[in-house]
Amino acid sequence: MLTCKDFLRELSDYLDGAIDVELRAGLELHITECPNCWVILDTSKQTIRIYRGMEPQQLPQDVHDRLMAALQRKMTAKGRSLRAGFTSPPA
Amino acid sequence: MEAAEATAGFDEQGLVQRARQGDQQAFSRLVSEYERKIFRLAKRITDSDEDAEDVLQEAFLKAYEHLDDFQGNSKFYTWLVRIAVNESLMKLRKRKTRRTISLDEPADGAEEPMVREIAVWDGNPEDQYAQEELRSILESAVQTLKPAFRIVFTLRDIDELSTEETAQALGLSIPAVKSRLLRARLELRDRLTRAFKKKGDDVFAYL
Numbered sequence: 505m506l507t508c509k510d511f512l513r514e515l516s517d518y519l520d521g522a523i524d525v526e527l528r529a530g531l532e533l534h535i536t537e538c539p540n541c542w543v544i545l546d547t548s549k550q551t552i553r554i555y556r557g558m559e560p561q562q563l564p565q566d567v568h569d570r571l572m573a574a575l576q577r578k579m580t581a582k583g584r585s586l587r588a589g590f591t592s593p594p595a
Numbered sequence: 596m597e598a599a600e601a602t603a604g605f606d607e608q609g610l611v612q613r614a615r616q617g618d619q620q621a622f623s624r625l626v627s628e629y630e631r632k633i634f635r636l637a638k639r640i641t642d643s644d645e646d647a648e649d650v651l652q653e654a655f656l657k658a659y660e661h662l663d664d665f666q667g668n669s670k671f672y673t674w675l676v677r678i679a680v681n682e683s684l685m686k687l688r689k690r691k692t693r694r695t696i697s698l699d700e701p702a703d704g705a706e707e708p709m710v711r712e713i714a715v716w717d718g719n720p721e722d723q724y725a726q727e728e729l730r731s732i733l734e735s736a737v738q739t740l741k742p743a744f745r746i747v748f749t750l751r752d753i754d755e756l757s758t759e760e761t762a763q764a765l766g767l768s769i770p771a772v773k774s775r776l777l778r779a780r781l782e783l784r785d786r787l788t789r790a791f792k793k794k795g796d797d798v799f800a801y802l
Contacts, residue, residue, distance in 0.1 A: 512710065516777035520758070540713050544784070547716060551784045554720060555752050558733060560631035567648050571630060572623075574652045578659055579619055 506534045511541045515548060611671045615662050622662075626655055629672060632754055633679050639749050640683035640742065650686060654679040669763050676750065676764040712785045714792035723791070736786040740779055747772055748779035 511534050517523045518531050535542040563571075605628060613621035630651065637650035657678050658665075665674055720729055737745055750761045751772070762772045 512781070513777075516773060516780060519780075522758075543713050543715055544710055547714075547788050548780055548784045550716060550720075551780060551787050552752050554729075554787070555733060555737075555748075555783075556755065557721075558730065558753060560635040561730075563631050563634055567634065567651070568630065570648070571626070571652055571655065574656060575623075575626065575659065578656050 506530045508538060508541055519548060607671050622659060629675060633675065636749055637679055637683050639745055641686055646686045650679055650682045653682045673760045673764045680765060710781060712788040714788055716791040717793040720791050732790055736783055739786065740782055744775050744779035747775040751776050
């Protein structure tokens with residue numbers, strides 16, 4: 505019989521589907537009998553889901569421009585030149 | 596939608612190959628794909644816009660400079676993350692402030708994972724908060740994590756690298772990545788539960 509401590513220790517691997525069938529069955533049995541662990545599992549899933557949906561913010565235009573200018577200098581120094589058309593930020 | 600379009604048809608391996616042959620357009624495409632993520636990661640580690648910008652530039656310049664050294668046995672992005680993490684840590688060392696940062700496990704790392712808040716959430720946070728407000732809650736919660744946990748969480752659960760890729764990018768073992776990820780997820784779950792729980796479920800709410 506798995507304890508709450510066992511459940512917490514395996515939680516991450518359970519969420520990632522990285523455990524074997526037998527352990528998975530044991531954990532699933534545990535949450536049917538332990539409301540606290542059920543809540544922890546549910547809120548952990550929501551935590552991961554909400555962060556996964558978070559797109560990185562648009563890079564400020566000036567930060568992007570300075571990056572491209574620095575790259576341009578590097579490419580020129582390497583004897584190559586950056587063709588026009590790549591100084592605007594990505595859509 | 597734009598991000599999805601950018602990802603569709605994005606052939607990292609092909610672009611790296613072309614960039615190595617001197618195709619600057621291909622390298623620019625790699626920059627466009629990853630600059631926002633690298634900036635976000637650098638900002639997470641350094642907690643500074645200025646340092647994050649320096650890291651962003653240095654990471655891409657180094658990647659360009661050393662493109663021929665890139666082995667191709669990992670993803671280009673994983674390699675780029677490793678450069679950016681190293682640059683970020685160097686930045687902090689140079690800062691010589693009292694604030695120190697390390698990728699090593701904090702001294703209390705051996706403890707059992709902790710759970711303090713057990714309460715269901717009050718619906719879907721995406722429906723309860725304006726987008727910017729929600730972003731701010733999520734960002735502040737991540738910044739309260741210890742750096743060793745924050746970086747692993749960012750790579751695994753936000754950038755969606757695999758455990759193996761995260762281990763490779765950070766030079767950590769797989770068990771170390773897993774144990775940090777578990778701690779990070781549980782700590783964030785605690786913090787978000789504090790923000791999002793149904794008030795009636797909290798026995799202390801009215802004290």
